[in-house]
Amino acid sequence: MEYTGKMTDKNITIMKEFILLGFSDLPNFQGFLFAIILVIYICILLGNGLIIVITNVERALQTPMYYFLGNFSFVEICYTSVPLPRMLKNLWTQKRNISLISCAVQLCFFLILGVTESFLLAVMAYDRYVAICKPLYYPLIMNPKMCVQMVITSWLTGIPVIIGQTYHIFSMPFCGSNKLNYAFCDMPPLMKLACGDISGGKLFTYIDCLLFALIPLVLILYSYVRILRTILKLPSITGRSKAFSTCSSHLTVVGLFYGSGFIAYLQSKNSYSAGTDKIFSLFYIIVTPMVNPMIYSLRNKDFIEAMRKLFSKCIE
Template identity: 60%
Template sequence: MKDGDNVSTVMQFVLLGFSDLPNLQGLLFGLFSIIYIIILIGNSLLIIITRLDPALQKPMYFFLANLSFLEIGYVSVTLPRILLNLWTQDRSISVLACAAQMCFFLLLAATECFLLTVMAYDRYVAICRPLHYPLVMRRNVCVRMAVGSWIGGIPVQIGQTCQIFSLRFCNSNQINHFFCDVRPILNLACGDTSVHEISVYAVAILFVAAPFVLILASYSKIISAILQLPAARGRAKAFSTCSSHLLVVLLFFGSAIITYIRPQTNHSAGIDKQLSLFCTIVTPIFSPVIYTLRNKDVIAALRKLILKK
Protein backbone atom coordinates (compact mmCIF):
# COMPACT_ATOMS: atom_id res chain seq x y z
CA MET A 1 0.00 0.00 0.00
CA LYS A 2 1.19 3.50 -0.85
CA ASP A 3 0.65 6.36 1.58
CA GLY A 4 -0.60 9.75 0.57
CA ASP A 5 -2.93 12.35 2.02
CA ASN A 6 -3.53 10.11 5.07
CA VAL A 7 -5.14 7.52 2.80
CA SER A 8 -3.62 4.27 1.61
CA THR A 9 -4.06 2.97 -1.90
CA VAL A 10 -4.82 -0.72 -1.48
CA MET A 11 -2.83 -2.98 -3.80
CA GLN A 12 -4.23 -6.23 -2.46
CA PHE A 13 -6.90 -7.45 -0.06
CA VAL A 14 -6.90 -10.13 2.62
CA LEU A 15 -9.90 -12.46 2.75
CA LEU A 16 -10.37 -13.25 6.43
CA GLY A 17 -12.83 -16.03 5.60
CA PHE A 18 -12.71 -18.65 8.34
CA SER A 19 -9.56 -17.34 10.02
CA ASP A 20 -11.56 -17.05 13.26
CA LEU A 21 -11.69 -20.87 13.35
CA PRO A 22 -7.96 -21.76 13.44
CA ASN A 23 -8.48 -25.26 14.80
CA LEU A 24 -10.95 -26.20 12.06
CA GLN A 25 -8.97 -25.27 8.94
CA GLY A 26 -8.22 -28.90 7.96
CA LEU A 27 -11.77 -30.04 8.67
CA LEU A 28 -13.24 -27.16 6.66
CA PHE A 29 -10.90 -27.92 3.74
CA GLY A 30 -12.04 -31.54 3.69
CA LEU A 31 -15.72 -30.60 4.04
CA PHE A 32 -15.66 -27.97 1.27
CA SER A 33 -13.67 -30.31 -1.00
CA ILE A 34 -16.36 -32.98 -0.64
CA ILE A 35 -19.11 -30.40 -1.22
CA TYR A 36 -17.36 -29.12 -4.36
CA ILE A 37 -16.99 -32.64 -5.78
CA ILE A 38 -20.66 -33.43 -5.03
CA ILE A 39 -21.80 -30.21 -6.75
CA LEU A 40 -19.65 -30.93 -9.82
CA ILE A 41 -20.81 -34.56 -10.10
CA GLY A 42 -24.50 -33.86 -9.35
CA ASN A 43 -24.89 -31.00 -11.80
CA SER A 44 -22.76 -32.71 -14.47
CA LEU A 45 -24.99 -35.79 -14.26
CA LEU A 46 -28.07 -33.62 -14.76
CA ILE A 47 -26.50 -32.01 -17.84
CA ILE A 48 -25.56 -35.42 -19.29
CA ILE A 49 -28.94 -37.09 -18.80
CA THR A 50 -30.90 -34.09 -20.09
CA ARG A 51 -28.75 -34.13 -23.24
CA LEU A 52 -28.78 -37.89 -23.84
CA ASP A 53 -32.22 -39.12 -22.81
CA PRO A 54 -34.88 -38.73 -25.57
CA ALA A 55 -37.64 -38.41 -22.95
CA LEU A 56 -36.00 -35.25 -21.57
CA GLN A 57 -35.79 -33.32 -24.85
CA LYS A 58 -38.27 -30.72 -23.59
CA PRO A 59 -37.94 -27.00 -22.82
CA MET A 60 -38.08 -27.59 -19.06
CA TYR A 61 -35.03 -29.87 -19.16
CA PHE A 62 -33.20 -27.62 -21.61
CA PHE A 63 -33.44 -24.83 -19.03
CA LEU A 64 -32.54 -27.28 -16.25
CA ALA A 65 -29.32 -28.19 -18.11
CA ASN A 66 -28.51 -24.46 -18.36
CA LEU A 67 -29.18 -24.07 -14.64
CA SER A 68 -26.92 -27.02 -13.79
CA PHE A 69 -24.10 -25.60 -15.93
CA LEU A 70 -24.63 -22.25 -14.22
CA GLU A 71 -24.43 -23.81 -10.75
CA ILE A 72 -21.06 -25.37 -11.64
CA GLY A 73 -19.72 -21.98 -12.75
CA TYR A 74 -21.36 -20.18 -9.83
CA VAL A 75 -19.73 -22.32 -7.17
CA SER A 76 -16.40 -22.44 -9.08
CA VAL A 77 -16.09 -18.66 -8.72
CA THR A 78 -15.93 -18.90 -4.92
CA LEU A 79 -15.11 -22.40 -3.66
CA PRO A 80 -11.64 -22.92 -5.25
CA ARG A 81 -10.45 -19.67 -3.67
CA ILE A 82 -11.86 -20.79 -0.29
CA LEU A 83 -10.05 -24.13 -0.64
CA LEU A 84 -6.80 -22.40 -1.64
CA ASN A 85 -6.98 -20.07 1.37
CA LEU A 86 -7.68 -22.98 3.74
CA TRP A 87 -4.87 -25.11 2.28
CA THR A 88 -2.12 -22.48 2.07
CA GLN A 89 -3.32 -20.15 4.85
CA ASP A 90 -2.34 -17.32 2.47
CA ARG A 91 -5.50 -15.25 2.30
CA SER A 92 -4.17 -12.39 0.15
CA ILE A 93 -5.86 -11.59 -3.16
CA SER A 94 -4.91 -8.89 -5.64
CA VAL A 95 -7.33 -6.06 -6.37
CA LEU A 96 -7.66 -7.25 -9.98
CA ALA A 97 -8.41 -10.85 -8.95
CA CYS A 98 -10.89 -9.58 -6.36
CA ALA A 99 -12.66 -7.43 -8.97
CA ALA A 100 -12.78 -10.36 -11.40
CA GLN A 101 -14.23 -12.66 -8.76
CA MET A 102 -16.91 -10.13 -7.83
CA CYS A 103 -17.78 -9.46 -11.47
CA PHE A 104 -18.20 -13.15 -12.37
CA PHE A 105 -20.13 -13.79 -9.17
CA LEU A 106 -22.56 -10.94 -9.91
CA LEU A 107 -22.93 -11.98 -13.57
CA LEU A 108 -23.74 -15.59 -12.68
CA ALA A 109 -26.09 -14.52 -9.88
CA ALA A 110 -27.99 -12.30 -12.34
CA THR A 111 -28.12 -15.17 -14.83
CA GLU A 112 -29.57 -17.48 -12.18
CA CYS A 113 -32.27 -14.93 -11.35
CA PHE A 114 -33.23 -14.69 -15.04
CA LEU A 115 -33.06 -18.45 -15.66
CA LEU A 116 -35.30 -19.22 -12.69
CA THR A 117 -37.77 -16.62 -14.00
CA VAL A 118 -37.73 -18.17 -17.49
CA MET A 119 -38.30 -21.62 -15.96
CA ALA A 120 -41.30 -20.26 -14.06
CA TYR A 121 -42.69 -18.85 -17.32
CA ASP A 122 -42.18 -22.25 -18.96
CA ARG A 123 -44.24 -23.92 -16.21
CA TYR A 124 -46.88 -21.18 -16.48
CA VAL A 125 -47.35 -21.77 -20.22
CA ALA A 126 -47.30 -25.57 -19.79
CA ILE A 127 -50.01 -25.59 -17.10
CA CYS A 128 -52.08 -22.50 -17.82
CA ARG A 129 -51.82 -22.46 -21.65
CA PRO A 130 -51.17 -26.14 -22.56
CA LEU A 131 -52.60 -25.87 -26.09
CA HIS A 132 -50.27 -22.98 -26.92
CA TYR A 133 -47.21 -24.57 -25.27
CA PRO A 134 -45.63 -26.18 -28.41
CA LEU A 135 -45.98 -22.89 -30.30
CA VAL A 136 -44.89 -20.54 -27.53
CA MET A 137 -41.95 -22.62 -26.26
CA ARG A 138 -40.40 -23.47 -29.61
CA ARG A 139 -36.75 -24.51 -29.69
CA ASN A 140 -35.49 -21.20 -31.11
CA VAL A 141 -37.53 -19.26 -28.55
CA CYS A 142 -36.05 -21.31 -25.70
CA VAL A 143 -32.53 -20.74 -27.02
CA ARG A 144 -33.15 -16.98 -27.19
CA MET A 145 -34.50 -16.97 -23.62
CA ALA A 146 -31.46 -18.89 -22.39
CA VAL A 147 -29.01 -16.62 -24.25
CA GLY A 148 -30.84 -13.56 -22.92
CA SER A 149 -30.54 -14.91 -19.38
CA TRP A 150 -26.79 -15.42 -19.78
CA ILE A 151 -25.98 -12.02 -21.29
CA GLY A 152 -28.76 -9.84 -19.84
CA GLY A 153 -26.83 -8.80 -16.74
CA ILE A 154 -23.43 -8.20 -18.36
CA PRO A 155 -23.59 -4.38 -18.87
CA VAL A 156 -25.03 -3.59 -15.46
CA GLN A 157 -22.86 -5.95 -13.42
CA ILE A 158 -19.62 -4.98 -15.17
CA GLY A 159 -20.59 -1.34 -14.61
CA GLN A 160 -21.32 -1.96 -10.93
CA THR A 161 -17.98 -3.76 -10.44
CA CYS A 162 -16.07 -0.91 -12.14
CA GLN A 163 -17.95 1.64 -10.04
CA ILE A 164 -17.09 -0.10 -6.77
CA PHE A 165 -13.42 -0.67 -7.60
CA SER A 166 -12.99 2.92 -8.75
CA LEU A 167 -13.34 3.90 -5.08
CA ARG A 168 -10.36 4.55 -2.84
CA PHE A 169 -9.97 2.24 0.13
CA CYS A 170 -8.84 3.26 3.59
CA ASN A 171 -6.05 1.82 5.70
CA SER A 172 -7.66 -1.57 6.28
CA ASN A 173 -7.47 -4.05 3.45
CA GLN A 174 -9.04 -6.95 5.37
CA ILE A 175 -12.29 -8.26 3.90
CA ASN A 176 -14.36 -9.92 6.60
CA HIS A 177 -15.76 -12.45 4.16
CA PHE A 178 -14.70 -15.60 2.30
CA PHE A 179 -14.95 -14.04 -1.17
CA CYS A 180 -15.09 -10.58 -2.75
CA ASP A 181 -18.72 -9.62 -2.28
CA VAL A 182 -20.21 -6.17 -2.76
CA ARG A 183 -20.96 -5.07 0.79
CA PRO A 184 -17.69 -6.21 2.45
CA ILE A 185 -15.76 -4.31 -0.24
CA LEU A 186 -17.89 -1.18 0.21
CA ASN A 187 -17.23 -1.31 3.95
CA LEU A 188 -13.53 -0.68 3.22
CA ALA A 189 -14.13 2.34 1.01
CA CYS A 190 -13.14 5.84 2.12
CA GLY A 191 -15.64 8.63 2.64
CA ASP A 192 -19.36 8.65 1.96
CA THR A 193 -20.56 5.58 0.02
CA SER A 194 -24.29 6.32 0.25
CA VAL A 195 -24.60 6.79 -3.53
CA HIS A 196 -22.97 3.41 -4.09
CA GLU A 197 -25.23 1.84 -1.45
CA ILE A 198 -28.27 3.16 -3.33
CA SER A 199 -26.82 1.76 -6.55
CA VAL A 200 -26.43 -1.68 -4.92
CA TYR A 201 -30.06 -1.59 -3.75
CA ALA A 202 -31.25 -0.52 -7.21
CA VAL A 203 -29.37 -3.36 -8.91
CA ALA A 204 -30.63 -5.84 -6.30
CA ILE A 205 -34.23 -4.74 -6.90
CA LEU A 206 -33.75 -5.00 -10.67
CA PHE A 207 -32.08 -8.42 -10.67
CA VAL A 208 -33.48 -10.06 -7.52
CA ALA A 209 -36.73 -8.49 -6.35
CA ALA A 210 -38.32 -7.93 -9.79
CA PRO A 211 -37.70 -11.51 -11.06
CA PHE A 212 -38.94 -12.88 -7.73
CA VAL A 213 -42.19 -10.91 -8.03
CA LEU A 214 -42.64 -12.20 -11.60
CA ILE A 215 -42.07 -15.77 -10.41
CA LEU A 216 -44.61 -15.35 -7.60
CA ALA A 217 -47.12 -13.93 -10.09
CA SER A 218 -46.55 -16.94 -12.37
CA TYR A 219 -47.04 -19.38 -9.53
CA SER A 220 -50.20 -17.68 -8.33
CA LYS A 221 -51.63 -18.36 -11.81
CA ILE A 222 -50.20 -21.89 -11.85
CA ILE A 223 -51.65 -22.83 -8.45
CA SER A 224 -55.00 -21.34 -9.39
CA ALA A 225 -55.03 -23.40 -12.61
CA ILE A 226 -54.00 -26.59 -10.78
CA LEU A 227 -56.77 -26.22 -8.20
CA GLN A 228 -59.32 -25.99 -11.00
CA LEU A 229 -58.31 -29.37 -12.46
CA PRO A 230 -61.13 -31.90 -11.97
CA ALA A 231 -59.09 -34.97 -10.95
CA ALA A 232 -56.90 -35.16 -7.85
CA ARG A 233 -54.38 -37.27 -9.77
CA GLY A 234 -54.13 -34.57 -12.45
CA ARG A 235 -53.57 -31.92 -9.78
CA ALA A 236 -50.80 -33.97 -8.14
CA LYS A 237 -49.05 -34.58 -11.47
CA ALA A 238 -49.27 -30.91 -12.48
CA PHE A 239 -47.91 -29.72 -9.15
CA SER A 240 -45.06 -32.27 -9.17
CA THR A 241 -43.70 -30.76 -12.39
CA CYS A 242 -43.17 -27.34 -10.79
CA SER A 243 -42.66 -28.07 -7.06
CA SER A 244 -38.91 -28.75 -7.54
CA HIS A 245 -38.43 -25.41 -9.27
CA LEU A 246 -40.44 -23.62 -6.58
CA LEU A 247 -38.24 -25.09 -3.83
CA VAL A 248 -35.04 -23.95 -5.59
CA VAL A 249 -36.57 -20.49 -6.13
CA LEU A 250 -37.40 -20.14 -2.43
CA LEU A 251 -33.91 -21.28 -1.39
CA PHE A 252 -32.04 -18.99 -3.79
CA PHE A 253 -34.19 -15.87 -3.74
CA GLY A 254 -34.89 -16.11 -0.01
CA SER A 255 -31.20 -15.98 0.90
CA ALA A 256 -30.42 -13.39 -1.82
CA ILE A 257 -33.19 -11.01 -0.70
CA ILE A 258 -32.17 -11.23 2.96
CA THR A 259 -28.49 -10.70 2.04
CA TYR A 260 -28.74 -7.81 -0.42
CA ILE A 261 -32.05 -6.01 0.15
CA ARG A 262 -32.42 -5.83 3.92
CA PRO A 263 -31.48 -2.41 5.47
CA GLN A 264 -27.79 -1.66 5.96
CA THR A 265 -28.34 -1.09 9.70
CA ASN A 266 -29.35 -4.74 10.08
CA HIS A 267 -26.15 -6.05 8.50
CA SER A 268 -23.52 -7.90 10.50
CA ALA A 269 -20.43 -9.58 9.07
CA GLY A 270 -21.20 -12.94 10.70
CA ILE A 271 -24.77 -13.15 9.40
CA ASP A 272 -23.73 -11.93 5.93
CA LYS A 273 -21.09 -14.67 5.72
CA GLN A 274 -23.57 -17.34 6.75
CA LEU A 275 -26.18 -16.15 4.23
CA SER A 276 -23.61 -15.90 1.43
CA LEU A 277 -22.37 -19.39 2.28
CA PHE A 278 -25.95 -20.66 2.02
CA CYS A 279 -26.58 -18.83 -1.25
CA THR A 280 -23.31 -19.81 -2.97
CA ILE A 281 -22.79 -23.37 -1.69
CA VAL A 282 -25.93 -24.84 -0.12
CA THR A 283 -28.28 -23.96 -3.02
CA PRO A 284 -26.00 -25.47 -5.73
CA ILE A 285 -25.61 -28.70 -3.75
CA PHE A 286 -29.35 -29.05 -3.08
CA SER A 287 -30.49 -28.03 -6.57
CA PRO A 288 -29.63 -31.32 -8.38
CA VAL A 289 -30.87 -33.35 -5.40
CA ILE A 290 -34.24 -31.57 -5.41
CA TYR A 291 -34.69 -31.87 -9.16
CA THR A 292 -33.69 -35.56 -9.12
CA LEU A 293 -35.66 -36.76 -6.12
CA ARG A 294 -38.85 -34.89 -7.01
CA ASN A 295 -38.95 -35.66 -10.74
CA LYS A 296 -39.85 -39.16 -11.97
CA ASP A 297 -38.59 -38.47 -15.51
CA VAL A 298 -35.15 -37.48 -14.22
CA ILE A 299 -35.00 -40.52 -11.91
CA ALA A 300 -35.97 -42.81 -14.81
CA ALA A 301 -33.33 -41.25 -17.08
CA LEU A 302 -30.68 -41.57 -14.36
CA ARG A 303 -31.60 -45.22 -13.80
CA LYS A 304 -31.29 -45.93 -17.53
CA LEU A 305 -27.88 -44.22 -17.65
CA ILE A 306 -26.60 -46.26 -14.70
CA LEU A 307 -27.91 -49.55 -16.16
CA LYS A 308 -26.22 -48.80 -19.50
CA LYS A 309 -22.92 -48.22 -17.75
Protein backbone atom coordinates (compact mmCIF):
# COMPACT_ATOMS: atom_id res chain seq x y z
CA MET A 1 0.00 0.00 0.00
CA GLU A 2 1.54 3.31 -1.05
CA TYR A 3 0.76 6.74 0.31
CA THR A 4 2.16 10.19 -0.22
CA GLY A 5 1.12 11.36 3.22
CA LYS A 6 -1.76 12.01 5.61
CA MET A 7 -3.72 15.13 6.32
CA THR A 8 -3.38 16.43 9.86
CA ASP A 9 -6.02 15.32 12.38
CA LYS A 10 -8.05 13.60 9.69
CA ASN A 11 -8.27 9.97 8.76
CA ILE A 12 -7.89 10.85 5.08
CA THR A 13 -5.23 9.18 2.98
CA ILE A 14 -3.76 10.54 -0.24
CA MET A 15 -3.26 7.45 -2.37
CA LYS A 16 -0.91 6.73 -5.22
CA GLU A 17 -2.50 3.43 -6.20
CA PHE A 18 -5.40 1.06 -5.61
CA ILE A 19 -5.42 -2.69 -5.18
CA LEU A 20 -8.02 -4.42 -7.36
CA LEU A 21 -8.97 -7.44 -5.27
CA GLY A 22 -11.06 -8.92 -8.06
CA PHE A 23 -11.46 -12.62 -7.38
CA SER A 24 -8.59 -12.95 -4.92
CA ASP A 25 -11.03 -14.57 -2.50
CA LEU A 26 -10.96 -17.61 -4.83
CA PRO A 27 -7.23 -18.44 -4.80
CA ASN A 28 -7.69 -21.98 -6.09
CA PHE A 29 -9.62 -20.84 -9.16
CA GLN A 30 -7.34 -18.12 -10.53
CA GLY A 31 -6.13 -20.24 -13.46
CA PHE A 32 -9.64 -21.44 -14.22
CA LEU A 33 -11.04 -17.89 -14.13
CA PHE A 34 -8.21 -16.68 -16.39
CA ALA A 35 -8.99 -19.40 -18.96
CA ILE A 36 -12.75 -18.77 -18.87
CA ILE A 37 -12.45 -14.98 -19.17
CA LEU A 38 -9.83 -15.32 -21.94
CA VAL A 39 -12.11 -17.63 -23.96
CA ILE A 40 -15.04 -15.26 -23.45
CA TYR A 41 -12.94 -12.26 -24.50
CA ILE A 42 -11.82 -14.07 -27.67
CA CYS A 43 -15.45 -14.96 -28.42
CA ILE A 44 -16.43 -11.30 -27.97
CA LEU A 45 -13.69 -10.15 -30.35
CA LEU A 46 -14.46 -12.81 -32.97
CA GLY A 47 -18.25 -12.55 -32.77
CA ASN A 48 -18.50 -8.78 -32.88
CA GLY A 49 -15.62 -8.60 -35.36
CA LEU A 50 -17.55 -10.93 -37.67
CA ILE A 51 -20.58 -8.63 -37.49
CA ILE A 52 -18.41 -5.63 -38.41
CA VAL A 53 -16.89 -7.48 -41.39
CA ILE A 54 -20.17 -8.87 -42.71
CA THR A 55 -22.09 -5.60 -42.41
CA ASN A 56 -19.32 -3.84 -44.36
CA VAL A 57 -18.70 -6.36 -47.16
CA GLU A 58 -22.18 -7.76 -47.84
CA ARG A 59 -24.20 -5.49 -50.11
CA ALA A 60 -27.52 -6.85 -48.91
CA LEU A 61 -26.68 -5.55 -45.44
CA GLN A 62 -25.74 -2.02 -46.53
CA THR A 63 -28.73 -0.55 -44.72
CA PRO A 64 -29.02 1.84 -41.73
CA MET A 65 -30.04 -0.99 -39.39
CA TYR A 66 -26.87 -2.99 -40.10
CA TYR A 67 -24.74 0.16 -40.20
CA PHE A 68 -25.80 0.87 -36.62
CA LEU A 69 -25.31 -2.78 -35.68
CA GLY A 70 -21.75 -2.72 -37.03
CA ASN A 71 -20.97 0.41 -35.03
CA PHE A 72 -22.59 -1.08 -31.94
CA SER A 73 -20.41 -4.19 -32.28
CA PHE A 74 -17.32 -1.97 -32.57
CA VAL A 75 -18.31 -0.18 -29.35
CA GLU A 76 -18.82 -3.56 -27.66
CA ILE A 77 -15.26 -4.57 -28.56
CA CYS A 78 -13.85 -1.29 -27.22
CA TYR A 79 -16.10 -1.44 -24.14
CA THR A 80 -14.87 -4.86 -23.05
CA SER A 81 -11.27 -4.10 -24.06
CA VAL A 82 -11.03 -1.39 -21.40
CA PRO A 83 -11.32 -3.68 -18.31
CA LEU A 84 -10.72 -7.23 -19.58
CA PRO A 85 -7.00 -7.14 -20.61
CA ARG A 86 -6.10 -5.65 -17.22
CA MET A 87 -8.32 -8.20 -15.48
CA LEU A 88 -6.57 -11.04 -17.34
CA LYS A 89 -3.15 -9.58 -16.48
CA ASN A 90 -4.09 -9.43 -12.78
CA LEU A 91 -5.27 -13.04 -12.81
CA TRP A 92 -2.12 -14.21 -14.59
CA THR A 93 0.48 -12.28 -12.58
CA GLN A 94 -1.43 -12.03 -9.27
CA LYS A 95 -0.29 -8.39 -9.15
CA ARG A 96 -3.43 -6.36 -8.62
CA ASN A 97 -2.12 -2.83 -8.05
CA ILE A 98 -3.20 -0.04 -10.40
CA SER A 99 -1.99 3.55 -10.25
CA LEU A 100 -4.41 6.38 -9.56
CA ILE A 101 -3.92 7.78 -13.08
CA SER A 102 -4.45 4.38 -14.74
CA CYS A 103 -7.58 3.84 -12.66
CA ALA A 104 -8.93 7.27 -13.66
CA VAL A 105 -8.20 6.65 -17.36
CA GLN A 106 -9.82 3.22 -17.20
CA LEU A 107 -12.95 4.61 -15.51
CA CYS A 108 -13.19 7.54 -17.95
CA PHE A 109 -12.99 5.39 -21.10
CA PHE A 110 -15.28 2.77 -19.60
CA LEU A 111 -17.98 5.36 -18.85
CA ILE A 112 -17.60 7.11 -22.22
CA LEU A 113 -18.04 3.82 -24.08
CA GLY A 114 -20.97 2.88 -21.84
CA VAL A 115 -22.68 6.18 -22.69
CA THR A 116 -21.97 5.63 -26.40
CA GLU A 117 -23.52 2.17 -26.19
CA SER A 118 -26.58 3.58 -24.43
CA PHE A 119 -27.16 6.22 -27.11
CA LEU A 120 -26.53 3.76 -29.95
CA LEU A 121 -29.24 1.51 -28.51
CA ALA A 122 -31.60 4.52 -28.61
CA VAL A 123 -30.55 5.29 -32.20
CA MET A 124 -31.22 1.68 -33.20
CA ALA A 125 -34.68 1.86 -31.60
CA TYR A 126 -35.41 5.07 -33.53
CA ASP A 127 -34.30 3.35 -36.74
CA ARG A 128 -36.79 0.54 -36.12
CA TYR A 129 -39.50 3.10 -35.30
CA VAL A 130 -39.03 4.93 -38.62
CA ALA A 131 -38.79 1.66 -40.58
CA ILE A 132 -42.05 0.26 -39.14
CA CYS A 133 -44.11 3.36 -38.42
CA LYS A 134 -43.01 5.57 -41.34
CA PRO A 135 -41.81 3.14 -44.02
CA LEU A 136 -42.48 5.54 -46.93
CA TYR A 137 -40.26 8.20 -45.37
CA TYR A 138 -37.57 5.78 -44.22
CA PRO A 139 -35.06 6.36 -47.07
CA LEU A 140 -35.51 10.12 -46.70
CA ILE A 141 -35.17 10.28 -42.91
CA MET A 142 -32.48 7.62 -42.45
CA ASN A 143 -30.22 8.84 -45.24
CA PRO A 144 -26.45 8.12 -45.07
CA LYS A 145 -25.59 11.60 -43.81
CA MET A 146 -28.14 11.36 -40.99
CA CYS A 147 -26.88 7.90 -39.99
CA VAL A 148 -23.27 9.13 -39.75
CA GLN A 149 -24.35 12.18 -37.74
CA MET A 150 -26.32 10.03 -35.30
CA VAL A 151 -23.35 7.71 -34.72
CA ILE A 152 -20.92 10.62 -34.22
CA THR A 153 -23.36 12.27 -31.80
CA SER A 154 -23.62 9.02 -29.85
CA TRP A 155 -19.83 8.95 -29.51
CA LEU A 156 -19.32 12.60 -28.57
CA THR A 157 -22.34 13.49 -26.42
CA GLY A 158 -21.10 12.17 -23.08
CA ILE A 159 -17.38 12.99 -23.33
CA PRO A 160 -17.36 16.44 -21.62
CA VAL A 161 -19.60 15.35 -18.74
CA ILE A 162 -17.78 12.05 -18.21
CA ILE A 163 -14.38 13.75 -18.11
CA GLY A 164 -15.74 16.23 -15.54
CA GLN A 165 -17.29 13.41 -13.54
CA THR A 166 -14.06 11.40 -13.52
CA TYR A 167 -12.09 14.45 -12.40
CA HIS A 168 -14.58 15.08 -9.60
CA ILE A 169 -14.45 11.47 -8.37
CA PHE A 170 -10.67 11.40 -8.21
CA SER A 171 -10.60 14.83 -6.56
CA MET A 172 -12.46 13.40 -3.56
CA PRO A 173 -10.48 12.16 -0.54
CA PHE A 174 -10.29 8.39 0.02
CA CYS A 175 -10.27 6.97 3.53
CA GLY A 176 -8.39 4.07 5.07
CA SER A 177 -7.79 1.11 2.79
CA ASN A 178 -6.85 1.46 -0.86
CA LYS A 179 -8.35 -1.94 -1.69
CA LEU A 180 -11.14 -1.99 -4.26
CA ASN A 181 -13.22 -5.14 -3.89
CA TYR A 182 -13.85 -5.13 -7.62
CA ALA A 183 -12.29 -6.51 -10.79
CA PHE A 184 -11.76 -3.09 -12.43
CA CYS A 185 -12.11 0.63 -11.66
CA ASP A 186 -15.77 1.57 -11.57
CA MET A 187 -17.87 4.15 -9.75
CA PRO A 188 -19.60 1.99 -7.07
CA PRO A 189 -16.41 0.72 -5.35
CA LEU A 190 -14.65 4.08 -5.70
CA MET A 191 -17.60 5.86 -4.10
CA LYS A 192 -17.49 3.34 -1.26
CA LEU A 193 -13.88 4.32 -0.44
CA ALA A 194 -14.55 8.05 -0.72
CA CYS A 195 -15.08 9.93 2.53
CA GLY A 196 -16.02 13.35 3.79
CA ASP A 197 -18.77 15.11 1.85
CA ILE A 198 -19.44 12.80 -1.08
CA SER A 199 -22.87 14.25 -1.87
CA GLY A 200 -21.40 15.91 -4.97
CA GLY A 201 -20.11 12.55 -6.20
CA LYS A 202 -23.48 10.93 -5.63
CA LEU A 203 -25.19 13.82 -7.42
CA PHE A 204 -22.87 13.36 -10.40
CA THR A 205 -23.71 9.65 -10.46
CA TYR A 206 -27.46 10.31 -10.50
CA ILE A 207 -27.09 13.02 -13.17
CA ASP A 208 -25.03 10.58 -15.24
CA CYS A 209 -27.72 7.91 -14.92
CA LEU A 210 -30.45 10.41 -15.78
CA LEU A 211 -28.79 11.97 -18.82
CA PHE A 212 -27.02 8.99 -20.31
CA ALA A 213 -29.08 6.00 -19.22
CA LEU A 214 -32.62 6.97 -18.24
CA ILE A 215 -33.28 9.44 -21.08
CA PRO A 216 -32.09 7.02 -23.81
CA LEU A 217 -34.12 4.25 -22.14
CA VAL A 218 -37.25 6.43 -22.16
CA LEU A 219 -36.67 7.17 -25.86
CA ILE A 220 -36.29 3.44 -26.53
CA LEU A 221 -39.47 2.58 -24.66
CA TYR A 222 -41.39 5.40 -26.37
CA SER A 223 -40.20 4.16 -29.77
CA TYR A 224 -41.36 0.63 -29.00
CA VAL A 225 -44.74 1.77 -27.70
CA ARG A 226 -45.29 3.47 -31.06
CA ILE A 227 -43.93 0.41 -32.87
CA LEU A 228 -46.24 -1.94 -30.94
CA ARG A 229 -49.28 0.19 -31.74
CA THR A 230 -48.37 0.12 -35.45
CA ILE A 231 -47.68 -3.63 -35.49
CA LEU A 232 -51.01 -4.45 -33.86
CA LYS A 233 -52.77 -2.56 -36.66
CA LEU A 234 -51.14 -4.68 -39.38
CA PRO A 235 -53.72 -6.92 -41.09
CA SER A 236 -51.23 -9.67 -41.95
CA ILE A 237 -50.08 -12.13 -39.28
CA THR A 238 -46.91 -12.70 -41.30
CA GLY A 239 -46.23 -8.97 -41.32
CA ARG A 240 -46.70 -8.79 -37.55
CA SER A 241 -44.39 -11.74 -37.00
CA LYS A 242 -41.65 -10.24 -39.18
CA ALA A 243 -41.92 -6.86 -37.45
CA PHE A 244 -41.75 -8.45 -33.99
CA SER A 245 -38.76 -10.52 -35.10
CA THR A 246 -36.74 -7.47 -36.19
CA CYS A 247 -37.39 -5.78 -32.83
CA SER A 248 -37.02 -8.69 -30.41
CA SER A 249 -33.24 -8.98 -30.80
CA HIS A 250 -32.72 -5.32 -30.04
CA LEU A 251 -35.07 -5.43 -27.05
CA THR A 252 -33.19 -8.42 -25.62
CA VAL A 253 -29.87 -6.56 -25.77
CA VAL A 254 -31.51 -3.47 -24.23
CA GLY A 255 -32.87 -5.56 -21.36
CA LEU A 256 -29.50 -7.19 -20.65
CA PHE A 257 -27.53 -3.93 -20.83
CA TYR A 258 -29.85 -1.69 -18.82
CA GLY A 259 -30.97 -4.32 -16.32
CA SER A 260 -27.49 -5.19 -15.07
CA GLY A 261 -26.27 -1.58 -15.31
CA PHE A 262 -29.09 -0.09 -13.25
CA ILE A 263 -28.75 -2.75 -10.54
CA ALA A 264 -25.00 -2.15 -10.25
CA TYR A 265 -25.12 1.66 -10.32
CA LEU A 266 -28.28 2.48 -8.40
CA GLN A 267 -27.71 0.38 -5.31
CA SER A 268 -27.58 2.52 -2.20
CA LYS A 269 -24.43 2.55 -0.12
CA ASN A 270 -26.25 0.76 2.71
CA SER A 271 -27.37 -2.08 0.46
CA TYR A 272 -24.03 -2.30 -1.31
CA SER A 273 -22.91 -5.91 -1.71
CA ALA A 274 -19.43 -6.33 -3.15
CA GLY A 275 -20.02 -9.94 -4.19
CA THR A 276 -23.31 -9.23 -5.94
CA ASP A 277 -21.93 -6.08 -7.52
CA LYS A 278 -18.93 -7.92 -8.94
CA ILE A 279 -21.23 -10.46 -10.55
CA PHE A 280 -23.38 -7.77 -12.17
CA SER A 281 -20.28 -5.84 -13.30
CA LEU A 282 -19.09 -8.96 -15.11
CA PHE A 283 -22.56 -9.38 -16.51
CA TYR A 284 -22.59 -6.03 -18.28
CA ILE A 285 -18.97 -6.11 -19.45
CA ILE A 286 -18.88 -9.75 -20.57
CA VAL A 287 -22.28 -11.40 -21.03
CA THR A 288 -24.01 -8.71 -23.08
CA PRO A 289 -21.12 -8.21 -25.58
CA MET A 290 -20.70 -11.99 -25.86
CA VAL A 291 -24.35 -12.80 -26.60
CA ASN A 292 -24.90 -9.75 -28.83
CA PRO A 293 -23.60 -11.50 -32.00
CA MET A 294 -25.67 -14.61 -31.27
CA ILE A 295 -28.83 -12.61 -30.57
CA TYR A 296 -28.57 -10.63 -33.80
CA SER A 297 -27.24 -13.36 -36.10
CA LEU A 298 -29.12 -16.51 -35.11
CA ARG A 299 -32.51 -14.78 -35.28
CA ASN A 300 -31.89 -12.91 -38.53
CA LYS A 301 -32.29 -14.75 -41.83
CA ASP A 302 -30.56 -12.01 -43.86
CA PHE A 303 -27.54 -12.12 -41.57
CA ILE A 304 -27.36 -15.92 -41.66
CA GLU A 305 -27.49 -15.84 -45.46
CA ALA A 306 -24.74 -13.20 -45.54
CA MET A 307 -22.56 -15.36 -43.26
CA ARG A 308 -23.14 -18.37 -45.49
CA LYS A 309 -22.06 -16.39 -48.57
CA LEU A 310 -18.97 -15.04 -46.80
CA PHE A 311 -17.87 -18.47 -45.59
CA SER A 312 -18.50 -19.93 -49.06
CA LYS A 313 -16.21 -17.30 -50.60
CA CYS A 314 -13.53 -18.00 -47.99
CA ILE A 315 -13.64 -21.75 -48.65
CA GLU A 316 -13.45 -21.38 -52.47
